[in-house]
Amino acid sequence: MSPDWFEPIRSYCERTGPDFWSEPLNAATNGAFLVAALLAARRAAEVPADRPCLALAALTGVVGIGSFLFHTLALRWSMLADVIPIALFIYGYFWLAMRRFLGLGTAAAACVTLAFLAFSFGLTPALDALTGRSLAEASNGSIDYLPAILALAGVAAALLAIRPSTGARREAGRRLLAVAGLFLVSLTARTLDRAACPAIPFGTHWLWHLLNACVLYALIAAAIRFRRSPS
Numbered sequence: 527m528s529p530d531w532f533e534p535i536r537s538y539c540e541r542t543g544p545d546f547w548s549e550p551l552n553a554a555t556n557g558a559f560l561v562a563a564l565l566a567a568r569r570a571a572e573v574p575a576d577r578p579c580l581a582l583a584a585l586t587g588v589v590g591i592g593s594f595l596f597h598t599l600a601l602r603w604s605m606l607a608d609v610i611p612i613a614l615f616i617y618g619y620f621w622l623a624m625r626r627f628l629g630l631g632t633a634a635a636a637c638v639t640l641a642f643l644a645f646s647f648g649l650t651p652a653l654d655a656l657t658g659r660s661l662a663e664a665s666n667g668s669i670d671y672l673p674a675i676l677a678l679a680g681v682a683a684a685l686l687a688i689r690p691s692t693g694a695r696r697e698a699g700r701r702l703l704a705v706a707g708l709f710l711v712s713l714t715a716r717t718l719d720r721a722a723c724p725a726i727p728f729g730t731h732w733l734w735h736l737l738n739a740c741v742l743y744a745l746i747a748a749a750i751r752f753r754r755s756p757s
Contacts, residue, residue, distance in 0.1 A: 592610070712741055
């Protein structure tokens with residue numbers, strides 16, 4: 527049976543009905559992604575232009591638009607408009623990190639990215655089987671972002687562990703580690719949204735938007751800076 531793409535979805539605390547503006551904070555805070563996209567694009571466009579980071583900046587804007595559609599229309603198809611651009615950013619940035627931070631060739635970076643993709647899709651089912659419960663339900667869907675935060679922390683650790691460690695590598699590693707910490711705070715806000723409903727009627731998902739916009743901008747900025755830093 528094919529899915530009903532116009533099925534209403536109520537995923538977040540703030541939504542109380544089917545109205546377009548039933549999630550005003552969740553909808554409005556997607557503007558932060560557009561600001562992050564513009565700021566990142568401005569930095570990436572400086573001579574010489576950084577084409578991969580310009581693409582990631584554009585994708586950050588698409589993330590904001592897709593999320594806005596989901597938090598206003600709240601239909602199954604708009605959920606895909608929300609999650610697909612985020613997934614494209616995650617795997618696109620991972621590939622760039624393999625190339626730019628760790629120095630892998632194009633083919634090697636593609637193979638490692640495919641392996642990371644397989645790991646990402648397999649981790650949640652494996653953890654569900656191990657724990658005997660749905661971790662997606664328990665974490666309000668945030669478990670799906672665990673591979674991303676593990677990858678971010680892993681790349682940061684690798685940069686700090688590489689010997690000889692140049693100043694540029696150490697700085698990039700510290701920056702990515704700080705971004706991983708911010709991402710963890712952001713993910714916590716996403717996870718606690720429903721649990722916070724009794725005390726905070728508008729939930730905490732809007733904080734995920736604001737903090738995650740900062741995360742995406744910081745990731746792009748780190749990639750730009752590393753490319754232009756002397757080794």
